[in-house]
Amino acid sequence: MSGTTLLTILGAAIDNDLKEAIAVAQTVDAHLSVVAMGVAPSPPIGEVGAAAALTSVWLETRAAEEQALTARAEQLEGLLAADSVKGDVSDAYVEAGIIADEVGRRGRCADAIFIGPSLRKDPVLGSSVLEAALFETGVPVVVAPAGSPPDLGCERIVVAWNSSFESARALHAAIGLLPKVRHVHIAMVDPKASETDGGEEPGADIAAYLARKGYDVSVDRLAGMGLAPEAVLTRHASDVAAGMLVMGAYSHSRLRQRIFGGVTRSMLESPPLPLLLAH
Structure with a gap:
């Protein structure tokens, strides 16, 4: 850019x-x-x-x-x-x-x-x-992990989505910063349908927004299967060959670290792949 x-x-x-x-x-x-x-x-x-x-x-x-x-x-x-x-x-x-x-x-x-x-x-x-x-x-x-500098020119990203302010900030920051992105995966771990938080089809609303902008969007509702959310997100990003995992950082209080149960801290300490975070 x-x-x-x-x-x-x-x-x-x-x-x-x-x-x-x-x-x-x-x-x-x-x-x-x-x-x-x-x-x-x-x-x-x-x-x-x-x-x-x-x-x-x-x-x-x-x-x-x-x-x-x-x-x-x-x-x-x-x-x-x-x-x-x-x-x-x-x-x-x-x-x-x-x-x-x-x-x-x-x-x-x-x-x-x-x-x-x-x-x-x-x-x-x-x-x-x-x-x-x-x-x-x-x-x-x-x-990013040592020795694996992120490519800001990547074409595919995974967005860790939970309809929060922080995840929205991260998404908008990513599409503003990464000029060549064409494929966006909206990833949710064990999402629940809710009238007030994402609707009956979690992720469908933000996917429609991105599609109107011309992005190729998929909504990926992932089963946690008892695994830590960061492990599920990381594996999925690897499976789809994403150039970057986009996440909101520290939803609500930084002490409570509520985003996906405290994913932020563990991901920052040992990022398994390039990450873009926003609060």
Whole structure:
């Protein structure tokens, strides 16, 4: 899609995540916006004399880390140029308490955010960046297994559908971001007919909407058979050779994780295939 901006945030392990972000951006000739992020130590607190000594060490540590982060950003610029990728690089040295604000501000100026496998495992940045990307930006988040960067030019997707606000947001984000999609599978695990939630034929309403837009749509009502919903969805996406599984993230409270009984967390920790998530 012309003019697409993909944001990625890198922690300490930059090489693999950057390579995967570049591969994702190249699938749709996107502009890749890279942020090298570091977490600043909290200021020292203590008795007056001790605090003064600690403050000196703290300031020296901050200065050294900021300098290293600037050097890392320059290195990233060189890597982007070497791959002839359209993009920009900046650095952000922030305290832990404002990671969400920083990610939110930057994410609102992108079409999607790619979170690489190394960052997801980062004990300091990982969960903070991921939750901020989902809750503070208003744009979809793309994740994938290590070594399998998602193809934003894929033609077939599976949408995990439960008629919720979040699943609708994810679907609309997907069809806006993925320019070559032609085949959409509306997948539901053990759906129940309801007058107030999907009607007597679950999935038929959203399928009709997509068909009017020209998509080839199938409604796939899947039997759970006692399996975890994420296992059913993953197997189905593999069976139909989908390029991406599209999901709403954290229906209702993030603490309750009610989407399909808490699928979001388990899928984020170990994505079995490329995922597009939106809240």
